[in-house]
Amino acid sequence: xxxxxxxxxxxxxxxxxxxxxxxxxxxxxxxxxxxxxxxxxxxxxxxxxxxxxxxxxxxxxxxxxxxxxxxxxxxxxxxxxxxxxxxxxxxxxxxxxxxxxxxxxxxxxxxxxxxxxxxxxxxxxxxxxxxxxxxxxxxxxxxxxxxxxxxxxxxxxxxxxxxxxxxxxxxxxxxxxxxxxxxxxxxxxxxxxxxxxxxxxxxxxxxxxxxxxxxxxxxxxxxxxxxxxxxxxxxxxxxxxxxxxxxxxxxxxxxxxxxxxxxxxxxxxxxxxxxxxxxxxxxxxxxxxxxxxxxxxxxxxxxxxxxxxxxxxxxxxxxxxxxxxxx
Numbered sequence: 001x002x003x004x005x006x007x008x009x010x011x012x013x014x015x016x017x018x019x020x021x022x023x024x025x026x027x028x029x030x031x032x033x034x035x036x037x038x039x040x041x042x043x044x045x046x047x048x049x050x051x052x053x054x055x056x057x058x059x060x061x062x063x064x065x066x067x068x069x070x071x072x073x074x075x076x077x078x079x080x081x082x083x084x085x086x087x088x089x090x091x092x093x094x095x096x097x098x099x100x101x102x103x104x105x106x107x108x109x110x111x112x113x114x115x116x117x118x119x120x121x122x123x124x125x126x127x128x129x130x131x132x133x134x135x136x137x138x139x140x141x142x143x144x145x146x147x148x149x150x151x152x153x154x155x156x157x158x159x160x161x162x163x164x165x166x167x168x169x170x171x172x173x174x175x176x177x178x179x180x181x182x183x184x185x186x187x188x189x190x191x192x193x194x195x196x197x198x199x200x201x202x203x204x205x206x207x208x209x210x211x212x213x214x215x216x217x218x219x220x221x222x223x224x225x226x227x228x229x230x231x232x233x234x235x236x237x238x239x240x241x242x243x244x245x246x247x248x249x250x251x252x253x254x255x256x257x258x259x260x261x262x263x264x265x266x267x268x269x270x271x272x273x274x275x276x277x278x279x280x281x282x283x284x285x286x287x288x289x290x291x292x293x294x295x296x297x298x299x300x301x302x303x304x305x306x307x308x309x310x311x312x313x314x315x316x317x318x319x320x321x322x323x324x325x326x327x
Contacts, residue, residue: 003060003094004302009049013306017299020060023091023098025073030104032085036117036296037092038064039318040150041238044309055090062092065322066107066116076101084109086116086281088124088263093302095322102270105277108285115291118317122154123280123289124273125235125262129155129211130162131276132265133258134231138163140208143199143222146238147184148175150317151213153292157182161288164209167202169195169218175315182290196221211235219243226255235260238312293317 003020006013025031045051046061069083079085084107087099107116130136142159146152147168159166160183168179169188176187186202188195195218199207207225210232216239223232223245232255250257266273283289294316297305308314 001095002299003091004062004299005058006047006061008057009047009054011048013044013047013303015047015302015306017302020091020094022096025071025076025098027074028076028101029073029098030069030076030079030085030087030101031071031073031096031098032065032067032087033070034065034092034095034097034322035067035113036065037062037320037322038117038119038121039305039309039314039320040064040121041236041309041314044306047306060091060094062094062097063090064088064117064120065092065097066113066119067322070096079104079106084113084116086111086119088120093299093320093322100267100270102266102274102277105281108281110287111284111291114293114296114319114321117319118150118293119280119284119291120277121262122150122317123158123291124266124277125151125260126155126158126211127276127280128262128265129233129235129260130158130209132272133260134209134233136162136164136209139165141165141167141203141206142209142211143167143169143203143207143225144179144184144211145169145218145222146212146214147179147187148172148315149213149238150314151235152211153178153182153316155211155213156184157289158283159209159211160184161283167199167207169199169222178292178294178316182292190218196224199225209233214239215243216241217243220245220249223249223253223255223257226253228254230255232257233260234258291317293319295319296321299323
């Protein structure tokens with residue numbers, strides 16, 4: 001089968017299109033004909049050899065996709081051949097891929113394959129962050145950093161769907177326009193006046209939950225805006241800089257700093273992970289959340305996508321159209 005192949009780890013990704021053996025589903029697995037595959041910042045880190053998991057090259061990268069079920073392993077329930085699904089796992093930048101059953105969600109009829117390809121990881125991460133980690137309650141205030149990125153947009157949309165008051169922060173007017181379109185109540189442009197001062201005016205020091213997939217220089221200001229009993233969710237470091245919060249500040253604020261590492265959690269808690277994906281599928285079917293796609297590229301243009309991630313030029317969600325069937 002045709003697949004994108006990482007030939008060796010390199011700062012400038014060494015990638016090519018080639019042939020890889022077609023997988024077959026083992027017990028508890030689902031084989032999917034991939035129509036579209038979602039791109040994430042960690043895909044770049046993976047092929048550079050900078051991610052926590054380092055498969056031996058040559059390998060096929062890609063962490064999420066959408067397509068059609070073509071075969072089921074023993075013990076798989078609730079799915080049938082021909083079902084449209086969104087999945088997450090490994091080696092998704094290929095014509096066919098396998099996923100564990102609890103990594104598979106039915107794709108609602110109102111979502112395209114392209115939207116489904118950008119669904120599992122960003123929304124799965126944020127739903128777990130809100131439900132199991134932060135225990136978000138309706139009426140609370142949520143601040144989302146990096147609101148123009150894939151995780152940030154999912155965090156904004158989902159927080160609004162769960163009844164929160166949402167403040168979106170991003171580095172440009174265009175990104176904030178996207179955040180407003182999916183439900184942000186307030187917006188703050190990093191590139192404008194002092195971020196901390198604007199945040200204080202917008203939130204009055206009463207932020208209940210901070211979602212931080214970015215890191216960098218704005219994290220401490222965001223933490224300082226937390227209310228007593230607030231929850232600061234550490235999701236990633238897309239800015240490249242890992243912030244260091246002074247512990248005396250944590251003591252004085254009495255707000256928790258909580259790590260969100262969703263993918264390992266899904267394998268430790270497969271039943272809860274499956275329930276989360278089913279709940280998200282229901283929210284998408286009802287129209288409460290959407291998965292807007294900023295750009296869709298044919299598979300042959302994979303290097304454009306990786307270069308855009310490397311140059312911090314990605315806004316929203318990007319997907320690869322694997323075989324012309326991502327509509």
